[in-house]
Amino acid sequence: xxITVGAVVSTHNLAIGVIIGIILSxxxxxxxxxxxxVTSQLEGNKRVxxxxxxxxxxxxxxxxxxxxxxxxVKTVEVDLSKAHIxxxxxxxxxxxxxIKFHENDIKTTIIGLxxxxxxxxxxxxxxxxxxxxxxxxxx
Numbered sequence: 240x241x242i243t244v245g246a247v248v249s250t251h252n253l254a255i256g257v258i259i260g261i262i263l264s265x266x267x268x269x270x271x272x273x274x275x276x277v278t279s280q281l282e283g284n285k286r287v288x289x290x291x292x293x294x295x296x297x298x299x300x301x302x303x304x305x306x307x308x309x310x311x312v313k314t315v316e317v318d319l320s321k322a323h324i325x326x327x328x329x330x331x332x333x334x335x336x337x338i339k340f341h342e343n344d345i346k347t348t349i350i351g352l353x354x355x356x357x358x359x360x361x362x363x364x365x366x367x368x369x370x371x372x373x374x375x376x377x378x
């Protein structure tokens with residue numbers, strides 16, 4: 240708020256203060272919702288990752304870093320029932336984790352997609368297409 244008031248006082252133009260306020264609000268909002276929480280638990284020889292939050296361009300880097308691709312398990316289940324995928328970056332992040340697990344001979348299952356997330360994953364993702372994984376890792 241101090242920045243917007245300073246902009247209005249220094250420029251004598253309310254429109255500039257409003258535009259700066261909108262831009263700052265958008266930046267703060269994106270930073271606030273870009274927090275993705277990934278928890279994992281071992282169930283026998285299967286690792287279950289539970290994801291909570293919004294997957295989009297601002298959150299995918301932290302999301303991918305939360306997975307252990309060198310784990311000593313045979314299967315991994317990624318539960319996205321408390322997550323939402325908003326854009327192509329989120330879908331690419333899911334592709335990336337599935338492909339990295341596949342490269343380490345770990346079978347990966349994605350579960351819990353809501354209808355909107357399932358729609359975007361079905362239309363963009365490669366991991367769920369015939370030979371999609373193998374074509375993207377050079378096999």
